[in-house]
Amino acid sequence: MADARAAIPGAATRCGIDTVEIARIERLLSETAPEDLHRFFTTQELDESGEGAGRAASLAARFAAKEACVKLFPREAALGEIEPGDFSVARDAYGAPRVALSPRATAVLAKNRIRDIALSLTHDRVSASSVALALADATEAPxxxxxxxxxxxxxxxxxxxxxxxxxxxxxxxxxxxxxxxxxxxxxxxxxxxxxxxRSMSERQKAARVKVDNVAVFTRALERGKGILVLTGHFGNWEVATVAGLSTFPQMRGRIHFVRRPIKPRWLDRFVNWRFQRAGFGVLPKRGSLDAILDRLAAGDAIVFPFDQHAGPPDGIEV
CATH class of the missing domain: 1.10.287 (Helix Hairpins)
Structure with missing residues (x-):
């Protein structure tokens, strides 16, 4: 079960700690070609660590920070979705350490509803350590x-x-x-x-929706074999479809949507009425195979939203 503290926006919900021996990084620096160091550190990390006696300690602290960040996400690390190289250490305007994320790390934080990672780095003559705290994100619900x-x-x-x-x-x-x-x-x-x-003009409706790749649809239409459109419920589905039809006036009455009934029934009847009034055909999800084949044979377009749940006997689990 998730930690109850995650209910508090900005609270630390996870903690990662790591310690690295400075001698280990000294060996890495002496045995690795300069161009190969970028496998472990970013250019900024290498530049900020300087070239003096404290270089190994500075890089050791940064390496510990990378490992501490990975420990915040053990599942993703085990699955190979994230690794130390997906995190790097930068400095803010006041010199405090902050985490820079790769696209993979950004996706992992979003999936876990983590807003940011707070870092603390330290070292002595022998080792360097880092603590990483995952700060919870919090959705603003209107x-x-x-x-x-x-x-x-x-x-x-x-x-x-x-x-x-x-x-x-x-x-x-x-x-x-x-x-x-x-x-x-x-x-x-x-x-x-x-x-x-409903109260918008045709011009206002058309201005609210942009249809890309119109030529692809037109070329498929010219072949006269019917069109099967696979899509998802993107944006305001009921609004976008009606407004988008104005791009293809020649298809009025020839674009048919395969829909599953929605609840309550009065809303389902109202939505169907709006679709038909706008010039679309509506086919039920079940028992409409013959009708779909007939419409395709006539050169019409069938729109099938594939993000609808399809359980047995209509769907097959894979």
């Missing part, structure tokens, strides 16, 4: 999301379970709950945009 989460908990358990499945036990329950509240706030914004969309 008021609308907090209210919906508490008062209208539509599929709340599903949302929480899915978030826990994504982030695992390394993220505190309080942060998982804040992420869920932010999700509901996002849905509320989509709903408001969906309602306002």
């Amino acid at each position: 008021l609308s999301g907090r209210l919906i989460f508490r008062l209208l908990p539509f599929r709340r358990r599903v949302v929480l379970d899915n978030l826990r499945r994504v982030f695992g036990v390394g993220v505190a329950d309080a942060e998982i709950e804040r992420l869920a509240q932010a999700h509901y706030a996002h849905l509320w914004r989509l709903f408001i945009e969906f309602v306002r969309f």
